[in-house]
Amino acid sequence: MPVTGQLYILSAPSGCGKTTILRQVMNNIPGLAFSVSHTTRQPRSGEKNGVAYHFVTKEAFTEMRDTNSFIEWAEVHGNYYGTSRQAVADQLQNGQDVFLDIDVQGAAIISNDPDFDPVSIFVAPPSLTELERRLRGRGTDSDETIALRLQNAAKEMDAASQYQYLIINDKLADAVLVMQSIIIAQRSHSSRLPDGTAISLETDT
């Protein structure tokens, strides 16, 4: 088994079932974790520092941002959110496989980051028609929002071929199986195994 974890970057248009797939995969396979983001927003009741988020002041966040400590960051409704390079590295060092839920632009940046060697996965709907059906089925979005989501999805899918794996979420169980298979296979990839794994087999003769 690998001694350090594998970083996965995961992108999907909204409504493709990415969260549902990941939740099932995480139930079935041990050693998986989401990356823990830094945020300047106030902790909600029950949110522990370092679990849901790393809670930091705006000053601390700005300093991290200005010293290139974030893989990516964004401002949402006046609060800052960022993925710290060090936080991800610590999770990987602990032997966890870390999932980074990230958009197409962010994925392109971290794919070329020499500090990580991420495996990239794109989750796509079987078709835009089906995606529209699912978005309408949720009943949470206005017609305008759905039109915007579909427009974004078409754009994002143009980038899908840049990813190492493409999971088409037609049937949920199949998509879960493929995601699990990618993770299990990767744990036996020779790039993931400690140096000398094969040679160490000789020492007990």
Place this chain on the structure above:
Amino acid sequence: MPVTGQLYILSAPSGCGKTTILRQVMNNIPGLAFSVSHTTRQPRSGEKNGVAYHFVTKEAFTEMRDTNSFIEWAEVHGNYYGTSRQAVADQLQNGQDVFLDIDVQGAAIISNDPDFDPVSIFVAPPSLTELERRLRGRGTDSDETIALRLQNAAKEMDAASQYQYLIINDKLADAVLVMQSIIIAQRSHSSRLPDGTAISLETDT
């Protein structure tokens, strides 16, 4: 789904359980096949040409050999056996994932063959001590043969790090799961998908 098959090259020291693993994997996953070798030996009763082997004359074999039609070939007990480049290509073209059971030297040659883009898998025992225990347990080999097999295994395992995947066959069910995962994951690898898979999603809007 990919339109053409994936070539897998598979090596393992004798006694590592490679055949048992593959048999179970082939029962569980459709679309897998062994490569069909060419041979100059006589067909046994019930052996159909093109299924167990492609049966050819010594002249035909020699001509194929001399025109570089074999990926690899060998003479065993006066008969010739060879893996034809075209036969493998035909199986792949039919959409089958093809397994090539091949030694370390043969694997190195075909890994660098631009006509194929093989995924290489090495199956190793948990240790040489355990391999010896298994070989003795079979009760089929003399002490001398076992000593030779262990010597060869140690040499072959030196080459294991050249393979893309290393499956350590400690528990059979785990090894089967890893092999299946490699195959399932590979079918969603972007290099395996037809050009424009993502773009084609847009056409039905």
